Amino acid sequence: MAAALQTAALLSASPNPIDSRRFRLGSFARSLPGTRASFLVVRSDGSIPNSFTASSRSEKFITNAVATKSNAPASSTASKPGHELLLFEALREGLEEEMDRDPTVCVMGEDVGHYGGSYKVTKGLATKYGDLRVLDTPIAENSFTGMGIGAAMTGLRPVVEGMNMGFLLLAYNQISNNCGMLHYTSGGQFKIPIVIRGPGGVGRQLGAEHSQRLESYFQSIPGLQMVACSTPYNAKGLMKAAIRSDNPVVLFEHVLLYNLKERIPDEEYVLCLEEAEMVRPGEHVTILTYSRMRYHVMQAAKTLVNKGYDPEVIDIRSLKPFDLYTIGKSVKKTHRVLIVEECMRTGGIGSSLRAAIIDNFWDYLDAPIMCLSSQDVPTPYAGTLEEWTVVQPAQIVAAVEQICK
């Protein structure tokens, strides 16, 4: 249906958004502990729940790149205070709520049980749910991913954790051929409601093999859905949505984002897997990003705002399929696109996104799409070299200046 919405939006080129969308202005907290992040929830109003109406305007939102406590306006429609937690705790909360709700949800991975998870995402779950639902596997990614898929064929909902996304390359055959394709080759008989998750991305001098970005390798597998979380709020929401989804979902987390702190609502919420997140609305240029690069972009946005630019920052979240509806609306508004990603230049998410935007929104572009990605090198160990492989805020500022010339 989301695909239909996007297609309908494209074909009709109607200016009216056709469903209620929530625009969220989030401030970011980097890995500095203690930085409080407050967020403002802005809703497009006038919409009747559960129906698609031509809801139009949004309320006034803050144009600063960073919303500080003093900036929060009185017209905030934020719900009850909520509770503060770190990103890995948010993932755990989502996982725990789903395991409570559905007895077929189980977790398997290395060190997820008694050890509590190498990034503490599954801490405490083994004592609560027992060894049959939180399974410590031996170091055998190929087979335990295959086992997760086999269990999913019968109707269980396993959550398979790769200790590091890079290790899942050993299970690539299972993910590509069995996970992605079984629904198709069986003519719809089997569905694979599995979630494959784990941290990836460039960390702090972890070395080449532990700094891989697998989203570019998985993106052409048909039948797979991919999402990347970046804040505690969307981490929990996406984890819940991924578990509930009947499709195989790969949830990409990032090693450096696990200690982000944010206040999230107490009430239950589930985010849409195929939707992108508007981080900062703007007018001059659309910056598309995901995962950790979102924070580099927001840091660059601070500099850009001071220089007089007004970037629109969208966290695409859904890496497969792309939320072309949100992206398209933004492109039509700003006419300039910059993609900032952590993938390699060759064959990364950015190159597919660029192709998708050119295919669909060529007429709206006033400048060539720029794509900033990591260098096509194995990630070196030395700190300075590692910094140069990944996109830095200064490069983002320079790129925006070039696009907006």
Added chain:
Amino acid sequence: MAAAAAARRLPAASLRQHRPLLLRPFASSSGDQQPITVETSVPFTGHKIEPPSRSVETTPSELLTFFRDMSLMRRMEIAADSLYKSKLIRGFCHLYDGQEAVAVGLEASITKKDAIITAYRDHCIYLARGGNLVEAFAELMGRRAGCSKGKGGSMHFYKKESGFFGGHGIVGAQVPLGCGLAFAQKYIKEGTVTFALYGDGAANQGQLFEALNISALWDLPAILICENNHYGMGTAEWRAAKSPAYYKRGDYVPGLKVDGMDVLAVKQACKFAKEYALKNGPLILEMDTYRYHGHSMSDPGSTYRTRDEISGVRQERDPIERVRKLILSNDIASANELKNIEKEVRKEVDDAIAQAKESPMPDPSDLFTNVYVKGFGVEAFGADRKEVKAVLP
């Protein structure tokens, strides 16, 4: 399976009742539930386990069912051979003739709630699990009426309702899947087991040992059956495996070596395996069997083995001939009656092919169906539950 197979022989009227024992057209004065005890051709060999007895109990009706089912499978595979040569079946086609005893014997010892998963030589196991002959041929020819709607092909036959999980093209990848099925069975606690079949070629895959380790660790009711037809594609087993005693390869997992051309031995072994696995965890069964065709239709099958070897096995160990001799020697049916069964089977297969040929090719729109489960299946909502962002159908 016995009931269904026997039912196929009868006119439609008597099919209304599914009685476990149906009247045979060739009734003898003694009841056909009279147990017959047969000795298997060779005794079982065990690895770290006490093998079951050589004496197998069977009944006349069961033997006739075996005969009919195996003849049907043999006929289907030979028909698939000629369809492939007339280019109605394309791509890869891996034929199972010679190995029918494994499929039939396995099916006779378990229920439809138990799960079977196998690799690409899956046509006969699909049939044994209650698959439809027309759907099988339609799938082979890529038609819409196929069991996977024409989108899977020869290597992707599945039947979810009867616990047949396919049908997999990548060698060895089905074994971890099978152990996952066993895990789910243990999780759901229904007292069922999973049989994961693989070949002597796949026995050298690492993921097999990984899955075996996990299954043994977690006591999963998984039975791994190595269908050892002595050739992994074009490479003989002694050239591919340092230790071709596949039933011993599990090391800490017990194993049993079975004559895979003797359907009664297979039945006995699988029954024994099921009882064992439900209590003690995984077990390996090695079925010593043989395929008459090459690895697939693109392989003549004679470059790496001699024609004498193939015809030798056909003369001495053919599974259908063995059952035929048993039937004749026990006076269950006459040679003529068996010939009639074969004629019936031939006609059934021909009719099925004719019917499958009439089925149309899939619609172009079918290209995009079943990529994702319809509508992505998730309802998304905000924290206050008043704002449902996307309820996808």
